[in-house]
Amino acid sequence: MITFAFAVLFLIITPGPGVLSTAGVGAGYGFRAGFRYLTGLFIGTNIVAFGVITGLAAVVLSVPVIRWVLMGASLLYLLYLAARIAFAGARVAFIAAGSAPGIGAGLLLQAINPKAYAVNTTLFAGFPYAPDNLLFETATKLLIANAIWIPIHLGWLWAGASLHRLNLSDRAQRRINYAMAASMLAVVILALIAGLRQ
Template structure:
């Protein structure tokens, strides 16, 4: 079980679209908006976990066309979120972010997030510690993952909120928002490269 705990920690703590967008929402829109977004991510990641447990995710992702469509949707949606974070507070009329991403946006991100699928498939298909009772093992894994997932995401949110609360000059805050958005796009590019290697 210790190996499973380590795997969960390192797979979740590494920057992916979920944690980076959480920090970005915190930095751009503050704590309350960030909490709603994290709740959506949490619901979404658990739905992806259920798809991994049931085997649906593995079957669906084994179809190259479906994988490609999910990747395209993921890239487009992450680019949209990155733009929303980058231009938070901006007065550029055609892209001004008037509302923060919320529960629905967090849920949608996890539904098309390649990292969410690969992490959950890895965690639920490997690291057996109660193979004589798969239901118990799956339940314990869900609890363990949540106990690690929640503090990590709240930590990233807090880091973003601290940046938000520093009351930095508008120009500096905009640069931070751009950096957060660029980091998300970099993760997308890495996910695309890794999925091309798998395909």
């Protein structure tokens, strides 16, 4: 169980579309709006987890056309987000101002987020610790994963919202934008490499 908890921590804490966009919404719209978006991500990640646990995700993703459509939609969204970050100018605004993304946006991101499927598949198919009681193992894995997921994502939201309140120099703000865009591009490249290997 401890090995599983460490795996959850390291798989979730690494920057991916969920945590990067959470920081972005916090930076662009503040904590309250970011919390609504985070609620959608939370619901979405659990829907993905149930899809993986029940095998529905494997069945759906076994159809090459569907898998490539979802992968393409995800990659395009991530490229779009990286471009928005990179060209945000001198202000720290990972997602340009306008109407704040809400619960639906968080749900949608998780539905097309390749990291969500990869992480959940790794966690629920691997790290067995109660092979004689699959129900217990699955239930405790869900509890452990959510107990780690929530504070990590709240931390990223807080970090983004904190940036929103800072009065940084234009140069520092541009550097933050470029670093966040580069992180998103790295996620796109890794997802593309993983998709081409399948």
